[in-house]
Amino acid sequence: MNKSPVLSSLHRAIEISQWPVEITGGTSSVLLAWIMAQDLNPKQPRLVLCHNEKAAEIFCKDLSCFSPQTDPILLRGFDESPYSGLYPSSQVFKSRAF
Numbered sequence: 759m760n761k762s763p764v765l766s767s768l769h770r771a772i773e774i775s776q777w778p779v780e781i782t783g784g785t786s787s788v789l790l791a792w793i794m795a796q797d798l799n800p801k802q803p804r805l806v807l808c809h810n811e812k813a814a815e816i817f818c819k820d821l822s823c824f825s826p827q828t829d830p831i832l833l834r835g836f837d838e839s840p841y842s843g844l845y846p847s848s849q850v851f852k853s854r855a856f
Contacts, residue, residue: 768793787817795824811835 768781784790787808794804808814811834818830 769797787813787820791817791820791824794821795828798825 781790781793790806794806806814806817808817814832818832821828821830
């Protein structure tokens with residue numbers, strides 16, 4: 759099966775150790791989830807940053823759809839500014855505890 763040109767370019771970048779590999783400007787998490795699911799044996803962990811928590815949840819669902827064996831970890835955002843002197847809610851702490 760032939761790989762897509764995007765996937766071939768990503769594999770080339772990864773093989774010659776051009777880290778980090780950045781994909782920017784996408785409007786849908788589906789393409790990124792599909793690309794990530796194509797590499798069945800990643801050599802390094804991957805970090806995906808989303809603009810808000812809802813987008814992160816959608817990405818995790820998309821990735822799980824394309825790669826059911828993958829168990830993405832979603833780090834929820836703190837609900838307080840680190841400069842406010844207040845602590846995040848207990849729900850946020852619980853969600854970040856592995």
